[in-house]
Amino acid sequence: MNVKALLLALLLPMQAVAQGFAGLGAAVDDFAVPLPGRALEFPADHGAHPAYRIEWWYLTANMTGPDGTPYGLQWTLFRSALAPQDGEGWETPQLWMGHAAVTTPEAHVVAERLARxxxxxxxxxxxPFAAWIDDWAMEGPDFDNLRLRASGAEFAYDVALTATGPLIRHGQDGYSVKSAAGQASYYYSQPFFDLKGTLTLPEGAVPVTGRAWLDREWSSQPLAADQTGWDWFSLSFDTGDKMMGFILRGDTDYTAATWISADGQATPYPDGAFAAAPLAWHEVAGRRVPTGWQVRLPDRGVDVTVTALNPDAWMATSVPYWEGPVTISGSHGGVGYLEMTGYDD
Amino acid sequence: MSIGLNGAILSALASHWWRNPMQLLTLLAGLALATALWSGVQAINAEARASYDAAAATLGEGQFAQITARDGGAIAQETYVALRRAGWAVSPVVEGRLDGVRLIGLEPLTAPGGLGPVRADSGADLGAFLAGAGQIFAQAETLARLPDTGAQGVASPDVAPNTALTDIGLAQRLLGRAGQIDRLIVAPQQPLTRVPLAEVAPDLIQSAPQDGGDIAQLTDSFHLNLTAFGLLSFAVGLFIVHGAIGLAFEQRRPMVRTLRALGAPLWRLIALMAVELAVLALVAGLIGVGLGYVIAAALLPDVAATLRGLYGADVAGQLSLRPAWWLSGLAIAVGGTAVAAFGALWSLARMPLLSGRQARAMGMGRSQRVQSVAALVLLILSGGLALWGQGLVAGFVMLGALLIGGALALPPLLARGLMLAEARARRPVAQWFWADTRQQVPGLSLALMALMLAMAANVGVSTMVSSFRLTFTGFLDQRLASELYVSAADQAQAEAIIALATQEAQAILPLLSTDATVAGLPVQIYGARDHATYRDNWQFLQAEPSVWDALARGEGVLVNEQLYRRAGLDLGAMVPVGAGVTLPVLGIYGDYGNPIGQVIVTEDLFRAQFPAITALRFGLRTDPARVDPLRAALRERAGVPETAMVDQAAIKAMSLAVFERTFTVTTALNVLTLAVAGFAILMSLLTLAAMRLPQLAPVWALGLTRRRLAGLDLIRAVVLAALTGALALPLGLALAWALLAVVNVEAFGWRLPMYLFPLDYLRLGLLALLAAALAALWPAWRLSRIPPAQLLGVFRHER
Structure with missing residues (x-):
């Protein structure tokens, strides 16, 4: 059995393009559906929501080494439910998938873990908060002080995260609409982590410092049937302000954005306020992917060029996608992360 | 008009078969038998491969390192989770019997790639496999034997027989072993950082992937035998078909001439004859594939038993109809007919419009010369390839050239031999007998070639299999000289084994080895203790005098045949051993079933050169009767698990059982090919019977009775078979040599010594004589009963 191919077909039951990238447009069945007006509760909502089909704990970081070399790292734990129950033992229908990566200007190394x-x-x-799969873990006494670890055949990292700002709720107090048809997810972030730790690379250990951004999202049907993928930006400007924006590509594109001021005030923007257009395409893993973008949020005077640090940051995992650090120039300077899904070969 | 013409030509063509039903039968039967042998052998091969592909897929854990409990018991599920959380990429397996069926529980998310029951392309559903009532994958007959588990049964021909695969959670529940794991499969790729096994789970031990080299090569060799047999059988059949088609065309020459004179265009005649042959080939092919199925079904239980011996796994003893060999059987029948008919159609196309009956008879002398030249060219080509050829393809081309060249050389050699006999004959009847025999050689030559190929194939393949058996069992005796082999999990256990064996065993031989590179090739360097075990048992392909004494003094090294051949390290060549030490080759030993090179040095030298390496494997010498107590002592007092001990007698018994099965199959195929050749002789004799009357009638008129004539015919068949057999023996031995010394070297990297088995050849020769005599019996009986009026008719004017 080709386990990896099986997973592609099954872990996220994607049967047709019509159901969106990685099956995220599949029917809801008995799963719970996000509803507007439900206030997020912490720390409870840091934990898993097994009644929903899909959920993730998604951390990206922009870092520099002692010689000024820029680095990026990713740590993601996905939860995917075959049925809306939790429990003990092998029968539990909750499946877990971890993705970890380290990106340098020259290299991009990836590891994946799967577990029941x-x-x-x-x-x-x-x-106290703990998210783990195998020896990978993000855990700490509370959500503001975390230790993050992962290892693959070619790399490992072990870093400390300290929050310096509040949690940010996207959309309507955390209810984030994803299509004109009303598909939505619960979505909040902690974009204010200071990071300090060590990357272990084939060349040796590298001490790093930087900033990390943690996204939390859960839903049962986050995509509309016609939506085939998305381009997601998390940008940290030199001014201390931050911006999250995404385009969901479908028959008509759907965009949304959140402006996060340096003092932690969040302002959501509805469909159409945020715009991003490809500037440069790059071929990686047999697919053409836009690794240079023009990104605009006119309401905040943002008109920047976003360029991949390493255009080969392809995540060759069960469900493949592009995810890597970017640099920002134009009306604002800064660094960030770009995620692009649904670019089929 | 056109349809009318086609119809007329077809009915004229068909009328030949109506008048000569025996010829039609020969053609169909020859082609069908050839196809049957081919497709039967292919079916056995395909089934065997499919069976142990399934076995390998099911038992494919062997390719991975494994972790088991030191005491051989179950591993707690918490220990598995602890190992995963310590960075170990391991996957749990639980196994047990459920109503006699071997039930294996796997964990598909962590199992290394390629391991497990479900194929993504078969529309499998991991959700159904993991959640709800679950799924059980097994062959349909295995599913039928399972009790009702509530799980969905999925028929999967790729799972080994009598084995069922399911998720570990369901397996634990069905086996009543919640929370228990039997072993952990270690993925080949592990993370950069992980906690040592001894810190996480001191009760567990890791064992290296199984080295399946010997068995894989044994089965490869078994398949090479069968494939060679299949090809040779088909070649035998091809000669029959060639003969039958040639005869049919020869006899229809006057009819073709008449049809053309009546205005039928040549190309249309040829096209219709080709269509006619294609239809006959398809019919014969279908019959042949059916017959092949019967042959395969009859032989398969033995093949299955062979494979069960090899893998210790259940292998289906039943054939499933695979479309691939139905199609390949039909293709080979049609293709074979095309090859056989090409010459006949070609000569028809070039036939002058008014050619007469004599055309062929006149051309006979010339065509025999052409045949002799072709035979010579092919034999020279074969010899050239044997000397200078490179690669497996060259090896097979050489085999083909040898066989066809040998077959083509048969009629001229027979004619020469019979001429010699004729010259020595004094009495008139004897003189006539030899002359008449020689005169019949052209008509019988194709059948005799078929007989010769069948005999050569049998001599060749039997010699190869028997030589392989002698060599391999000798090699096992040499290599497995110690009564018991023990692997230690770590240094502490190794010391415990040494302490125990020093008291309980007669001798302890540490097996020290390390990987190295010699002449750019990967090799293993072994340190051998100077002990009578080696001196008494090891045999060399080449060695200096008193090689063991020189080795013990550290004056040189031994290398295996693979290294000798690949790196060209002859006796005296210098081999680097560790840092700054280079020693000459003292001896070269056969090392069958090992893919890579080996260098043996003395134990002292090894320990001096590689002080960091300590022995974890040991050969223990003891009285054979003391093996079981020694095993028990090792298990109880040194904590060595059963799986870490190998009993030499058990390995030998298994290997010999495999060979016995191989022989059963080989013998059965021997008899079948001879039967096909015998059939070819029968058909040729029946065809010749009518044509020979003009030659027999005068001898009868001179006073030889019909009984006497029939008796002489019988003797003639036996004499021809004996002569053919005498010529087949060298061809068969050449074939065996080619298989052992050329094909085997190219395929596996080592050469098998060739042994001769005169008694086997004698038995085979007698079988061939018997086949020929049986084939001649009916024509002879018919001759003895022929009405005198028919013989007299020869002298009538209007014959």
Missing amino acids: GGIGQAGVVAD
């Missing part, structure tokens, strides 16, 4: 829920191999506990 219910036996202790992977899971998330809200308080």
